[in-house]
Structures are given as C-alpha cells and as structure tokens.
Amino acid sequence: MKWSVTVDSRVVKVDPAALPDLQEVEPGVYSLVQDGQSYEIRVAHVNGAHQVDVAGRRLIVDATDPHRAAPRRRTEGPQTIAAAMPGKVIRVLVKEGDAVETGQGLVVVEAMKMQNEVQSPRAGRVIAVAATAGSTVAAGDVLVTIE
Amino acid sequence: MFRKVLIANRGEIAVRVIRALGEMGIASVAVYSDADRRSLHVRRADEAEHIGGAPSDDSYLRIDRILDAARKHGADAIHPGYGFLSENAEFAAACAERGVTFIGPSPEAIRALGSKTEARKLARRVGVPVVPGTEEALGGLDDAREVARRIGYPVMLKAAAGGGGKGMRRVDSEAELESALRDASSEAQRSFGSDEIYLEKLLVNPRHIEIQLIGDLHGNTIHLGERECSLQRRHQKLLEECPSPLVAEHPQLRHEMGEAAVKLARAAGYSNAGTAEFLVDGDGRFYFLEMNTRLQVEHPVTEWVTGLDLVHMQLRIAAGERLGIRQRDVKWHGAAMECRVCAEDPEHGFFPSPGHIVHLAEPSGPGVRVDSGVYSGWDIPLEYDPLLAKLTVHGPDREAAIARARRAVDEYAITGVTTNLGFFRDLLRDEEFISGRLHTGFIDEFMARRPRHEPNSHYDVLAAVVAAMHTRDTEPERTDQLRGSRWVSEGRRRMLR
Numbered sequence: 001m002k003w004s005v006t007v008d009s010r011v012v013k014v015d016p017a018a019l020p021d022l023q024e025v026e027p028g029v030y031s032l033v034q035d036g037q038s039y040e041i042r043v044a045h046v047n048g049a050h051q052v053d054v055a056g057r058r059l060i061v062d063a064t065d066p067h068r069a070a071p072r073r074r075t076e077g078p079q080t081i082a083a084a085m086p087g088k089v090i091r092v093l094v095k096e097g098d099a100v101e102t103g104q105g106l107v108v109v110e111a112m113k114m115q116n117e118v119q120s121p122r123a124g125r126v127i128a129v130a131a132t133a134g135s136t137v138a139a140g141d142v143l144v145t146i147e
Numbered sequence: 148m149f150r151k152v153l154i155a156n157r158g159e160i161a162v163r164v165i166r167a168l169g170e171m172g173i174a175s176v177a178v179y180s181d182a183d184r185r186s187l188h189v190r191r192a193d194e195a196e197h198i199g200g201a202p203s204d205d206s207y208l209r210i211d212r213i214l215d216a217a218r219k220h221g222a223d224a225i226h227p228g229y230g231f232l233s234e235n236a237e238f239a240a241a242c243a244e245r246g247v248t249f250i251g252p253s254p255e256a257i258r259a260l261g262s263k264t265e266a267r268k269l270a271r272r273v274g275v276p277v278v279p280g281t282e283e284a285l286g287g288l289d290d291a292r293e294v295a296r297r298i299g300y301p302v303m304l305k306a307a308a309g310g311g312g313k314g315m316r317r318v319d320s321e322a323e324l325e326s327a328l329r330d331a332s333s334e335a336q337r338s339f340g341s342d343e344i345y346l347e348k349l350l351v352n353p354r355h356i357e358i359q360l361i362g363d364l365h366g367n368t369i370h371l372g373e374r375e376c377s378l379q380r381r382h383q384k385l386l387e388e389c390p391s392p393l394v395a396e397h398p399q400l401r402h403e404m405g406e407a408a409v410k411l412a413r414a415a416g417y418s419n420a421g422t423a424e425f426l427v428d429g430d431g432r433f434y435f436l437e438m439n440t441r442l443q444v445e446h447p448v449t450e451w452v453t454g455l456d457l458v459h460m461q462l463r464i465a466a467g468e469r470l471g472i473r474q475r476d477v478k479w480h481g482a483a484m485e486c487r488v489c490a491e492d493p494e495h496g497f498f499p500s501p502g503h504i505v506h507l508a509e510p511s512g513p514g515v516r517v518d519s520g521v522y523s524g525w526d527i528p529l530e531y532d533p534l535l536a537k538l539t540v541h542g543p544d545r546e547a548a549i550a551r552a553r554r555a556v557d558e559y560a561i562t563g564v565t566t567n568l569g570f571f572r573d574l575l576r577d578e579e580f581i582s583g584r585l586h587t588g589f590i591d592e593f594m595a596r597r598p599r600h601e602p603n604s605h606y607d608v609l610a611a612v613v614a615a616m617h618t619r620d621t622e623p624e625r626t627d628q629l630r631g632s633r634w635v636s637e638g639r640r641r642m643l644r
Contacts, residue, residue, distance in 0.1 A: 003615045007607040014611040028506045043617045044505035044562035052610035061614035112499035112533045
C-alpha cells in the first residue's frame with residue numbers, strides 16, 4: 001500500500017514495503033541497510049508531526065493525515081499568529097480592535113531569559129487576543145488573530 | 148581538603164564539579180529548584196536539597212537558602228559554578244561569615260574586578276590598555292550623549308554589573324541613544340538588580356580573546372594561555388578554541404596578554420580561577436575588556452591543551468594548597484575547540500527552544516569530551532539558559548581538531564527539540580572558519596552565506612517511510628497498552644505514594 005505524506009511541505013508517496021531492511025534498533029532510532037549503504041534515521045513525534053533526522057538534516061514529516069495538508073499561508077481574511085517556540089507571555093502589546101501595521105509588535109514572549117517580540121505579518125485589525133500576560137504557551141498556540 | 152562541597156548551580160557545570168569532587172573523594176551536595184528535581188545534577192550528586200521555586204531569584208539566587216542547605220548537609224565549602232551567584236561579592240562574604248569556604252576569589256577581589264568600571268580603573272592604573280569609554284557608570288542621557296560625542300560612534304552600552312550579553316546595546320548614532328539606554332538599563336535592572344550602565348567605543352569586528360588565570364592564596368599567580376572566543380551570537384559565545392588562530396600567527400601575543408592579565412590579578416589580590424577578556428584588533432593590539440571572577444564555561448578547552456584540571460586546582464587552592472606549578476611549567480599541546488550545544492533555533496535568530504528530549508546519543512571516541520547536563524526523556528525547563536552540553540575536542544593541530552569536531556557533531560543526536568547541532572555541522576565546513584579569520588561579527592556573516600540544503604528526494608523517501616512506520620508500528624499500540632494497563636496505573640499509584 002502506498003502512503004502519501006508531506007516532507008517539509010513536499011508531498012511524497014511512499015511504500016513502506018520498499019525498504020525491507022529497516023529496523024528499529026533503539027526506540028525512535030532506525031537502521032537501514034540499502035544497496036550496501038548504511039543509514040541511521042531518528043524520529044521524534046513533536047507537536048503533531050514527525051521530526052526525522054537523516055544524513056545530518058532534520059526533515060518535518062506530517063504522516064498523520066495526507067489529506068489534511070498544512071493550510072497555505074493566507075494573505076486575506078482572518079489570520080492567526082501563533083507562538084513559534086514555547087515560552088511565557090511577558091506583555092501583550094495590542095488589544096481587540098487595534099489597527100496594526102506590518103512588523104508591528106503584538107506580543108512579547110520570553111523563554112530562557114530571551115525576550116522575543118512576535119510581530120504582525122501584515123497590516124490589519126486585531127479581532128481576537130488569546131494571549132494573556134504571565135501565561136505559558138506552547139509552540140503553535142495562537143496568540144493573536146488579525147484580519 | 149574538604150570533606151563535602153555544595154554546588155550552588157545547576158546543569159552541566161554542576162555535573163562537571165560533581166565529577167571533580169568524585170575524583171577527589173569529596174562528597175557532593177546538589178541544590179535544585181522546583182523545575183530541576185529531575186535534572187541530571189541532582190541525579191549525579193551524593194546529596195541534594197530543594198531550595199525553592201523555578202525562577203532563579205526564588206532558588207539559585209537565594210543566598211539564605213543555599214547557606215541553610217550547606218549547614219544542614221554539613222558542607223564545608225561551596226562551589227558557585229558560573230552565572231547565578233558566582234560573581235556576587237555579598238555571597239562570597241556571607242559564606243565566610245558562616246564559616247563555609249567560597250571556592251573562588253575573596254569578596255574584595257570580586258568587588259575590585261567584578262564591576263567592569265572598577266576593573267577598567269584598575270587596568271588603567273597598572274598600565275593595561277582599555278577600550279576608550281567612561282570610567283564611571285553613566286549619570287544619565289545627557290552624560291551618555293556627551294561621552295559618545297567625544298569618543299565617536301559606534302558605541303556600546305553595557306551593564307556595570309553584567310555579563311553574558313545582558314544589558315548590552317550597540318548604538319550607531321545619537322538618534323538611537325535614548326531608547327537604547329532605556330532598554331539596557333531596564334534589562335540590567337532585571338538581570339542583575341542594578342541599572343548602572345557604562346559606555347565605551349565599539350571596535351568594529353575585533354577578535355575576542357581571553358586569558359585563563361589561576362592563583363593561590365600564597366601570592367602565586369600564573370596564566371594558562373588564551374582562548375579565542377570570537378564566535379558569538381547576541382554577545383554570547385558559541386565556539387571557543389585554543390590556540391587562537393591569531394596567536395598561532397603572532398606567538399608573542401600569548402605572552403603579552405598573559406603578562407597583562409597576571410599584572411591585573413596581582414594588583415587586585417586575586418586568587419583562584421579567573422579570566423581576563425580582551426578585544427584584539429587586526430594588528431594584534433589588545434584592549435582589556437573585563438574580568439570574569441569565576442570558572443568559565445569554556446574552561447575544558449584550556450584543560451585539553453594544558454593537561455591541567457581547573458576544577459581540581461580550584462578546590463586545592465580554596466583549601467589553602469599551593470599552586471605547585473610555575474609559569475614556565477605550563478606547556479600547550481595541540482589544539483582544542485568547544486561547541487556549545489544549545490536548545491535554540493539558528494534559523495530563527497538563535498531563539499531558545501526548550502522542550503522534551505526524546506532521544507539523546509552523545510559522541511565519544513578519541514579526543515572527544517562531552518560535559519552534559521541533560522539526558523533522554525528530560526524536559527528542558529523554560530526558566531534557565533539554553534546550554535545543554537559542551538562538546539570539546541582535541542587534536543594535534545587546528546585542522547585535526549576541526550576534523551574531529553565535525554566527526555563528533557555527526558555522531559551527536561538530540562531529537563525532540565531544536566538544537567544548534569546542524570549549525571555547527573555547517574560552520575565546521577565553512578572555508579572562512581577553516582582559514583581562522585575570525586572576528587566578533589563572524590556569525591552574522593556566516594548566517595548570511597551558510598549553505599542551503601537542497602531537497603534530496605532519497606532522504607525525503609527515507610524520512611517519509613520512517614515516519615510512517617513509526618506512526619503505524621509503535622505509537623498507537625504503545626500508548627494504548629500503557630493507558631489500558633492496570634499494572635501501569637497501579638505502579639504509578641505506588642510511585643506517588
């Protein structure tokens with residue numbers, strides 16, 4: 001049976017049976033001997049996707065549901081701005097109804113003593129503020145929605 | 148010698164000190180915050196004491212609780228590591244009052260050299276060159292404006308009590324001065340409890356080279372050579388090495404900078420380990436920058452090339468022993484370099500990326516040393532520094548050390564979190580890096596030219612198959628089994644009791 005998954009947002013069709021000598025040698029660590037070449041491949045399930053390390057590079061594989069590919073980045077309509085990294089919300093710089101410019105700071109998130117200002121990807125109006133000062137956020141948590 | 152030593156720190160440096168204590172037959176006491184109960188340093192220590200909440204000002208910066216822990220456990224000395232209270236003169240003095248030995252310089256020497264403004268004054272007095280700038284903390288915006296006009300832009304604002312890049316701002320023109328001063332002051336206040344800022348001329352693209360010092364309580368002070376620390380992001384070091392490629396070209400530099408550093412240390416009555424940091428221009432002119440009155444993160448680089456163990460030396464010196472070696476006994480062999488392995492994302496401005504370490508495989512083999520504070524299955528706390536481990540390597544010369552570092556980075560695997568290992572993989576193959584033409588702006592330039600990895604359809608297929616296999620074969624069954632098993636829930640209930 002063929003599987004369709006996305007690798008770094010490229011659609012790849014694969015047949016797991018095509019790699020007969022793939023062995024899980026440690027939890028999350030796979031060894032493959034193919035055409036006389038030895039590969040070590042590591043996989044970790046993080047935030048709903050797989051981080052796969054192969055030959056010194058990290059690829060993000062979404063194998064959960066090939067039909068639910070990542071939505072294309074939208075430039076019109078409501079857009080959610082999410083935390084890129086886990087951290088703590090230090091300050092919320094906007095409120096519902098505010099007009100924002102491209103690059104304007106929305107929320108300040110701190111992790112490991114580093115503060116990062118999350119900026120608006122485009123001009124628009126803030127329609128929802130999910131972030132609250134002092135709260136902890138995970139990567140991918142929605143902070144602000146603009147339209 | 149001490150019988151039991153408390154380590155007032157966490158992470159890899161606490162583990163490093165615990166190892167030295169074990170080698171010397173001294174019992175170790177770890178302290179930990181709420182966020183660190185499961186940390187490696189707690190697991191490795193002989194004894195451990197909880198000292199408060201996750202924020203460091205409620206735990207690792209609490210002098211009272213750390214001293215109470217030392218008394219409760221009967222520790223006769225405290226090793227402060229680096230960061231936290233390591234350069235805090237009040238802490239060193241409080242230890243002395245309680246009859247506990249502080250493993251480091253005296254409170255007086257920390258005061259004389261730990262404040263950057265005081266250290267600069269002392270350097271001027273003993274004839275060690277410094278970067279032009281203010282002698283005193285700035286009186287305010289008007290003062291800053293006047294000094295900056297006099298010495299010329301660009302200038303650098305720095306926290307007087309600071310270190311590690313906190314409370315620092317580059318200012319290229321007068322228009323930027325006001326907001327930069329405000330930001331630097333508030334960051335300094337938050338990080339160090341003092342908003343004092345000083346200002347100095349910014350040398351454009353200098354090298355950052357430091358000298359390791361060590362002195363005993365009997366007036367013997369020597370230097371252990373330099374470390375090149377030019378590779379930095381946000382003024383925090385990423386890769387350090389000895390010899391400095393510049394010193395390899397100008398061998399007298401090691402001697403000249405070493406002498407200057409020793410002169411400063413003697414003038415301040417300095418003992419134990421310390422580091423004098425210098426900026427060096429392309430012509431080999433050096434300017435004293437600041438003194439770090441503690442063990443440095445990158446000390447293993449010096450340990451590799453000199454064959455000395457700095458933590459053992461620190462302990463023996465604090466116990467009153469003599470240094471035992473003279474300057475002429477110090478010899479440097481081969482080349483060593485350190486990669487600071489951090490939970491951070493080089494593709495997003497090196498922003499910290501804490502999380503759960505799913506799998507960890509550390510490199511080993513000839514000439515490789517890993518000083519780690521982490522393990523598989525550990526959750527990296529949000530509250531502290533993103534440094535996970537230090538990979539240091541040694542080889543007969545710089546070329547061999549680079550080759551060894553590449554090999555070791557290739558062996559290193561950390562999954563579940565984003566780390567800078569891929570960055571090192573590329574950096575160690577960069578022609579400019581290999582040529583040794585390093586400067587403090589190097590990383591910014593490298594990030595702009597670093598290689599882009601083109602998609603490789605073969606690797607895509609391997610990744611896709613492995614991810615698909617991993618989803619299908621392991622995770623659903625494993626979680627279902629764990630969820631459904633009464634043995635597991637019973638085990639959990641017992642563990643919690």
